[in-house]
Amino acid sequence: MTFGKKLWMTLFVFILIAVGAAFGLAYMLYEKLYVESVKSELAAAAENLSYDYEGGELSADFIKQVGWFSEKSPFDAFAVHNPRELAACIPYEADYETLIGPEERSRLLENKMIEETGYSERFDRQIISVIYPLLDDKQLKGILYLYIPLERIDELASSLIMFWAAGAALLMGLLLYGGMKWTNYVIKPLENMKRAAVRLSNGDYTARVPAESKDEFGQLAHTFNEMAESIQREAEQRKTFLATVSHELRTPLSYIKGYSEAMVNGIGRAEQQLGIIHREAARMERLVNDLLELIRLDSNKMNIEKTILPLADLVYRTVDTFRLKHERFSLDIDEEIIVKGDEGRLVQVMTNIIDNAVRYSQKNKPIYITLKQENNEVKWIVRDIGAGMPEEEIPKVTNQFYRINKARTREDGGSGLGLSIVKQIVERHEGELDIQSEADVGTTVMVILPALQDEGVET
């Protein structure tokens, strides 16, 4: 059963209950108000009539008087004095249907009036009746029996019931029609979402749900759309990644293939060609290594083995490896700083960042390297006065294979994975990577790591 049907059924049941309850309430009111008021009128009339009884046997005049009252009033009334009718002979097991039973007789003997509503065999109909005792010194000399057939009330009620039933049917029809419309309206977003999910699962990542409303369905649709977007983005990234990886691998391969062919055919200078082949092979190796690294970092498979490290030493060592490529480094190092981290990984971070700075700076422009501690944070800052980049590019530079200058790709020599790796490693050290840059002014990269708190090492 679909949710829509369930909802509709629920609504239907509620409507039935509501209509039933309304009917019950109406009937109760009828019973309570109408029947009760008729009963009290009957009782009042019976009491009034009883004032004319003066004791002793019931006189013919009195019986006649009650008959007269019966004719003139809306009630039927009569006086009974036959003891058989009054269940006086019950222990004899009367062969005759009496007007009252033994329990009623004993109540009447206590001078209590009896009110009844229901079917009377004697009159073969539904009646409301009142029985009033006529007592003379504890002897039940007779009774006054007043009744009104319920038929009259039922007739009244039945005409009402017709209206009522018609009204109820109309109301139910309207409510059900409205309910159906409403159900459809309510489940429409769900239907949309179902269709979109089916499209999504079939690989159509452009599937979106209209999210007009602000209610839970709207919110769900909105979230669904976000999910679809991120799936689409992810898929596109994977595609781009694969395309980039193939592209990146193809470039050095084509170099190697071209130059090796030239060598085989004996064209050009073999020594230079071999140099190029070697360089491109090394680049390929680095690319593949970086990729492996990244994949391992991505899938959390890389072990970070943290030890206590004097960071200044690491900085000096790394900078020294770049002395041949770049001449001017300006260092401002706090040599006391100690962090907890994986030595190899942090060297990799520094290498990648300085490599970038070196690559985009002119040889004679200084590269400023600062290491300091502020509160609980260790800040390692590399600033160059190089090419820089537009502000809008900054968030993208940590993406894989992202390069600012796509045309210069191979000239710059990077794999486009360096900053991605840096970001991952820093994050695994509970640190932050902050990049600020301006085109043609320069770039500042700051790595923030948590300072080592214990053992009184830092000041």
Place this chain on the structure above:
Amino acid sequence: MQVKKIILLMLLLLAGCSRESFEPVQTSEFAAVLTIKEPGMTFISPNGAVLAEWEFDEQYTGGLLFNKKLLMYRTDGTRAGLYSVETGKKLNEWTVPKGITGAVFINETNEIALSVKEDGAVHFFDQEGTEIKKTRTGRYPMTMLEHEEKLYIINYQDTVLSELDIHTYRVSREFAIPTSSTGLAVNKQKNELWVGGHGYGAKAGETIHVYSLKTGSLTATADAPVMPVDFASKSGFMYAVSHGSNKLYAFDPERKRVAETDAPANPFAIAVLGKTVLSAGYDSGTLSFYEEKTLIKRKTIDIGKGPFMIFVEEGE
């Protein structure tokens, strides 16, 4: 705790097993009034003092006093209890037919006759509770009376009064009576049978029918409105109670109505104990005492709810 519970349980079981025992009545002259609404029996001395009050667990609808024993039955039951008046103990329980409407002790044969509505028959039992014989009489046999080796039975829903020979158990004669007759008495002086009338349907009986025991034919009627249902006789006087109008009537030996008085509310029974006429009101729950012949009321006492029958024991 557990032990206490067990003891309590055993006591209850023992109490349940032991036979009912009531206050004994050892005087030779008393009246016993059976109440139905509050099932019980009240024993009264001739001067109106309460001798004993028995409260039954069972709602007996009728009974029979013979040889200082009470046989109590209920119309819808098949067990009848036999109690000793002198010891107040339950002596025995008889298995009886369902639908008993009346009982009489036959002095001549020392047998008990039970009228049964279910099979329209009179069942005869010996004093040990063994059924001897049954004789079909008519629809709804009820009031019974023994007189000179004959048993007279009114068939309430029939139009015949049956006369049975108490030795042969055979129907010897049938009298034509109005339907719904009840109440039976014999006027020994005039050899007459008095039959009361409850009346059929909505029409209440107002007349006592008097039949000649010699010829079996209706010889006279006596007015006793409304619904004369029970008789008592003493010293040639006949007393009738009319439960429809709450009246008592006294008739002299010449069948002349000599006194009339108000009875307690809704009376069913009348009896004579010594020189006192007793009548109980089913609705009022009272027993009234009247002087014989004049029916002057002497006193009224509360007797319990729904007095229905009066049994009299006057000794030897």
